[in-house]
Amino acid sequence: xxxxxxxxxxPAKRISGLSRGARIVRSLTFFVPMxxxxxxxxxxxxxxxxxxxxxxxxxxxxxxxPPSFFEGGTTKYILGTDHLxxxxxxxxxxxxRVSLSVSLLAxxxxxxxxxxxxxxxxxxxxxxxxxxxxxxxxxxxFPGLLIAMLLSVGVGPGFWTVVFALSILGWAGYSRxxxxxxxxxxxxxxxxxxxxxxxxxxxxxxxHIFPNVVNTLIIIMTLQIGMMILAESALSYLGxxxxxxxxxxGSMVSDGRNDLDRAWWISTFxxxxxxxxxxxxxxxxxxxxxxxxxxxxxx
Amino acid sequence: MSEIVLQVENLHTSFFTRGGEVKAVDGVSFFVRExxxxxxxxxSGCGKSVTALSIMRLLQEPGGRITGGKIIMEGTDLVxxxxxxxxxxxxxMISMILQDPMSSLNPxxxxxxxxxxxIRLHQALPDNMVEPAIIESLRxxxxxxxxxxxxxxxxxxxxxxxxxxxxxxAMSCRPRLLIADEPTTALDATIQAQYIALFEDxxxxxxxxxxxxxxxxxxxxxMCHRVGVMYAGKIVETAPTREIFKAxxxxxxxxxxxxxxxxDRKDERLFSIEGQPPSLLNxxxxxxxAPRCTVARDTCRQQEPPEVNVGNxxxxxxxxxx
Amino acid sequence: xxxxxxxxxxxxxxxxxxxGLLQHVVGWVRAVDGVSFTIERxxTLSLVGESxxxxxxxxxxxxxxERLTSGTILFEGKxxxxxxxxxxxxxxxxxxxxxxxxxxxSMNPRMRLRDIIAExxxxxxxxxxxxxRRRVMELLANVGLDPETIDSYPHEFSGGQRQRIAVARAxxxxxxxxxxxxxxxxxxxxxxxxxxNLLKDLQDKYNLSYLVIAHNLATVRYMSHDVAIMYxxxxxxxxxxxxxxxKPLHPYTRALISASMLTLPEDEQEVKQIILTGEMxxxxxPPSGCRFHTRCAEAKEECSRDIPEMVSVGxxxxxxxHHHG
Numbered sequence: 040x041x042x043x044x045x046x047x048x049x050p051a052k053r054i055s056g057l058s059r060g061a062r063i064v065r066s067l068t069f070f071v072p073m074x075x076x077x078x079x080x081x082x083x084x085x086x087x088x089x090x091x092x093x094x095x096x097x098x099x100x101x102x103x104x105p106p107s108f109f110e111g112g113t114t115k116y117i118l119g120t121d122h123l124x125x126x127x128x129x130x131x132x133x134x135x136r137v138s139l140s141v142s143l144l145a146x147x148x149x150x151x152x153x154x155x156x157x158x159x160x161x162x163x164x165x166x167x168x169x170x171x172x173x174x175x176x177x178x179x180x181f182p183g184l185l186i187a188m189l190l191s192v193g194v195g196p197g198f199w200t201v202v203f204a205l206s207i208l209g210w211a212g213y214s215r216x217x218x219x220x221x222x223x224x225x226x227x228x229x230x231x232x233x234x235x236x237x238x239x240x241x242x243x244x245x246x247h248i249f250p251n252v253v254n255t256l257i258i259i260m261t262l263q264i265g266m267m268i269l270a271e272s273a274l275s276y277l278g279x280x281x282x283x284x285x286x287x288x289g290s291m292v293s294d295g296r297n298d299l300d301r302a303w304w305i306s307t308f309x310x311x312x313x314x315x316x317x318x319x320x321x322x323x324x325x326x327x328x329x330x331x332x333x334x335x336x337x338x
Numbered sequence: 339m340s341e342i343v344l345q346v347e348n349l350h351t352s353f354f355t356r357g358g359e360v361k362a363v364d365g366v367s368f369f370v371r372e373x374x375x376x377x378x379x380x381x382s383g384c385g386k387s388v389t390a391l392s393i394m395r396l397l398q399e400p401g402g403r404i405t406g407g408k409i410i411m412e413g414t415d416l417v418x419x420x421x422x423x424x425x426x427x428x429x430x431m432i433s434m435i436l437q438d439p440m441s442s443l444n445p446x447x448x449x450x451x452x453x454x455x456x457i458r459l460h461q462a463l464p465d466n467m468v469e470p471a472i473i474e475s476l477r478x479x480x481x482x483x484x485x486x487x488x489x490x491x492x493x494x495x496x497x498x499x500x501x502x503x504x505x506x507x508a509m510s511c512r513p514r515l516l517i518a519d520e521p522t523t524a525l526d527a528t529i530q531a532q533y534i535a536l537f538e539d540x541x542x543x544x545x546x547x548x549x550x551x552x553x554x555x556x557x558x559x560x561m562c563h564r565v566g567v568m569y570a571g572k573i574v575e576t577a578p579t580r581e582i583f584k585a586x587x588x589x590x591x592x593x594x595x596x597x598x599x600x601x602d603r604k605d606e607r608l609f610s611i612e613g614q615p616p617s618l619l620n621x622x623x624x625x626x627x628a629p630r631c632t633v634a635r636d637t638c639r640q641q642e643p644p645e646v647n648v649g650n651x652x653x654x655x656x657x658x659x660x
Numbered sequence: 661x662x663x664x665x666x667x668x669x670x671x672x673x674x675x676x677x678x679x680g681l682l683q684h685v686v687g688w689v690r691a692v693d694g695v696s697f698t699i700e701r702x703x704t705l706s707l708v709g710e711s712x713x714x715x716x717x718x719x720x721x722x723x724x725x726e727r728l729t730s731g732t733i734l735f736e737g738k739x740x741x742x743x744x745x746x747x748x749x750x751x752x753x754x755x756x757x758x759x760x761x762x763x764x765x766s767m768n769p770r771m772r773l774r775d776i777i778a779e780x781x782x783x784x785x786x787x788x789x790x791x792x793r794r795r796v797m798e799l800l801a802n803v804g805l806d807p808e809t810i811d812s813y814p815h816e817f818s819g820g821q822r823q824r825i826a827v828a829r830a831x832x833x834x835x836x837x838x839x840x841x842x843x844x845x846x847x848x849x850x851x852x853x854x855x856x857n858l859l860k861d862l863q864d865k866y867n868l869s870y871l872v873i874a875h876n877l878a879t880v881r882y883m884s885h886d887v888a889i890m891y892x893x894x895x896x897x898x899x900x901x902x903x904x905x906x907k908p909l910h911p912y913t914r915a916l917i918s919a920s921m922l923t924l925p926e927d928e929q930e931v932k933q934i935i936l937t938g939e940m941x942x943x944x945x946p947p948s949g950c951r952f953h954t955r956c957a958e959a960k961e962e963c964s965r966d967i968p969e970m971v972s973v974g975x976x977x978x979x980x981x982h983h984h985g
Contacts, residue, residue: 227765228762228765228766229766231725231758231760232758232829233768233779234725235723235725235753235758236753236779236783237749237780237783237784238783242783246768250768250770250771251769251770381849381851382819382848498939526711527710527875527876527877527920528710528915528919528936531918531919531935532936535935553848553849556920556921593850594850598853598922599856599878599882600878600922601877601878601881601905602921605881605882607857608853608856608882609853610850610851610853611850611854614820614851
């Protein structure tokens, strides 16, 4: 009788082929982004408890105060105030909440639609595939910004308008990639086996295709975090995103553009925040992809 | 006897992974002579392919590297050679053929181009002599209509033909040693027979020494003069082919030969070896085959057996053989 | 009278080759061209041949993964193409199973053993969770695996063990016929014997019929009762395994045996080595007359002109050659 025990090796002392320095850098590329992302989520959930001030409360006598670690700043407003005397830190915290929620919602919706379309396209093939891919082509060729502007004007700016604007075309990127995966999986041996066993097409798509597509999906989603935040920021910067006085990182950057010479911190801090989150999302996506790719030997 | 082309002495190659050091090749020694074919037989994971890659110094650093031993080719130890010097050996003195001809050939270049690349790299021929040299290589592998073949792409060829093109590339610079890693495994039986006959012919013409790695005993019997049987990173028995089949000394060798169904008689029940090869991360103490050996004794489980010479170039590592 | 489980009569499968903007048909790949065979209950029939011979296509037709261009498949006397789709689902599919060549890709890597083996049971029976779990553990034990590993993933097992899992999955519904596509060629030499012995034991225990596709003659000889040698979409020799191997009549069969025989160099003087020239022609353009004549050392004039008939030479032994014997 053969048993499982013979196959598994007992884990021995870890001896890796890389130098210590290389290994530290490599684990940092996971920890740092993870910390940043978790921090963001934390902030989002507990904003009212963390933020020192109400983000839309104006302090007219204390406008354009520099951050506390600069000359002229006070510890009262750690990151300074903007042109209407609102605390930058509090606006950053609430703004992060807005940016993140909008992005996550948009990601969920686009991932959901894109995955369904991709799997249906790749697995069913034929006319369904043709139809869905033409839809995807159309979505990809539409100018997203224009649509966003039209929506903003037509429906009126607001949280849900932005979500809608980001979602309406964003699924196209997913559907193509997922379709490729589904096509590959359709021809795999275990799918053939399922067909021999009489599993229905829907059953195969749910139980066999989807779980094997999840990996790719997660990678795309983490890489989309950065893109969505940037997109939301762009919309807000242009004034067709989250309307004032609700802060969002993009609108904060926009607010400070006239004060770049005398109060640079109004635009800079939210700008840095956007950059950090986009970078973290990308690193995280890369890390997940490397971790889950079975072909890359684990060194 | 003809001279020795390659001598491997106590080769150790390891892979450094998260789980620990995997000693893929753990003290392997053998030699090959001019115009001789040495077979390395073993199952997956025994280290035969890693041995081949070690000789070619094609291991991927930092994960895998030679940790000890010598690989002596015509007086020079290849192990300490610089990358630059080693490149002069590859393709010219030592060549290699792999199992899958489709991935050995670049799909976007013609056959003539790929053979020519090797020739141009290693031989200082004037331009007008290159094409005749390519055609000569194609003829050596008995490829029909070599002139037309020059312009063909890999996808236009069958599996057997592709494998011949791979052979032509390998032989284009008339190497002293050819390492063939399971070149016939993916081929049909009748094509395999053609291929083996072809290589016997090439060996006669060019005196090349061949290391032939395979798991197929039928191929070993037809092709190899001497054989080394590998198990879990070590060679357990080396002997001339005839002796390996007629009088195998190591229990693994005889078990392996007995577990192969025979075509010349009807087997009532095949002998099968219980269990699996050991994990290279977690080797048992003593003889590595002991856990699966039907005649193992206590000594076997405690100490690794030394290599014993039983005459006529026949060596065995087994406590039962003195 | 032999108890015949399945009969194939003149199976033919041609694939169209299209070209151009309007996809007009320029030729046909004659993958399977008039193949007939019988499989008895509790016995093994092997389809032997090299790549391009048509054995996989034949097996897929039996599994209803391919639709035949013409020909009939009778299962227990009834024509498969006359079954309604409901009858197929309840009367045929549960009775026929498939074990594939590659144990690494035939299982969904994201499913646990219990789900992989349970899948046919869940799709085709009304057993509840508890019953299914018990049955899965029973199946694992039958193939020599520890039932406690039921919650593990396939990648935790070796090739040979995975093939056992594939066999366990195939046995779940108590099939009558199992189609095995090169069941051991992807496995190590010493593991092959284990799996072949297991398959033979299971055949005896459950009176299973096997349709084995193989290219390794020695495996075929060990495992089969009957054998069909295929070349370029046709059966060139057919019969009881021992008879075909002891008295091969078709030149191709003899060449295959010669290529597969384990002979030491000094034995070669006694055993004639037959080495064929050239390669198998394309199934799109088979040679005229006897399809094998282009590579046959014994070919005569009529071989390129006349198509040989399938001639009966013994109780079951049949050969398709002008000069058999």
